[in-house]
Amino acid sequence: GAVVSxxxxxxxxxxxxxxxxxxxxxxxxATTMFWYRQFPKQSLMLMATSNEGSKATYEQGVEKxxxxxxxxxxxxxxxxxxSAHPEDSSFYICSAQLPQxxxxxxxxxxxxxxxx
Amino acid sequence: RKEVEQDPGPFNVPEGATVxxxxxxxxxxxxxxxxxxxxxxxxxxxxxxVYSSGNEDGRFTAQLNRASQYISLLIRDSKLSDxxxxxxxxxxxxxxxxxxxxxxxxxxTVWP
Numbered sequence: 001g002a003v004v005s006x007x008x009x010x011x012x013x014x015x016x017x018x019x020x021x022x023x024x025x026x027x028x029x030a031t032t033m034f035w036y037r038q039f040p041k042q043s044l045m046l047m048a049t050s051n052e053g054s055k056a057t058y059e060q061g062v063e064k065x066x067x068x069x070x071x072x073x074x075x076x077x078x079x080x081x082x083s084a085h086p087e088d089s090s091f092y093i094c095s096a097q098l099p100q101x102x103x104x105x106x107x108x109x110x111x112x113x114x115x116x
Numbered sequence: 117r118k119e120v121e122q123d124p125g126p127f128n129v130p131e132g133a134t135v136x137x138x139x140x141x142x143x144x145x146x147x148x149x150x151x152x153x154x155x156x157x158x159x160x161x162x163x164x165x166v167y168s169s170g171n172e173d174g175r176f177t178a179q180l181n182r183a184s185q186y187i188s189l190l191i192r193d194s195k196l197s198d199x200x201x202x203x204x205x206x207x208x209x210x211x212x213x214x215x216x217x218x219x220x221x222x223x224x225t226v227w228p
Contacts, residue, residue, distance in 0.1 A: 032214060034214055034215060034216070036218075042220065043120075043122075043203070043218040043219055043220040043221060044160065044203070044218040045218075046208075046215060046216065046217065046218075049215055091157075093159055093160075095214065095216070096214070097214035105162070105214050105216070107159040107160055107161075108159060109158075109159050110158070110159045112157070
């Protein structure tokens, strides 16, 4: 079964609205989660590192005010795309690392966002 | 320069063929290396980790050359089910090992 659950799988929203994507670790506590974005035929790009109880660390070029990340608990991180525009349409995916080490990184199922 | 540069492909091979993918990475501080497989419109799944001594898992063999910052994946006796995009993945170095950088992926199609 899934170790990391992501929701929603698909979302369509109107331009200018905000969309929240949830990433949950199941049966384990994830102090750190990661958010990625993948455009069609492109690689996954790391957007930010989500740290429980503190501010997220954003990669260069990622607007922190547009992509709000909240990691309020050890099992949940959320990504909110604010004032979404069609160019934000993409595949968003989270991952979490189990405490056992680097070879135990699991990805959520991903969320397809379409902004119309 | 991108963190991870990967052989663009696509590769179209018959069943039973041997195919090799290559990848280079730019961050010499990277400590962990992986090959992931991604099926169309799905999340990536770990295929195998890559160790300095090279490692094999069934039909898959991975090699790492730290001096050249080069990683490879060899697939022997290709199966139809091997058709997917193969992602070369490197960790970002430092203490946050889960911070991964992905290559663009190499698409493989195995035909009957």
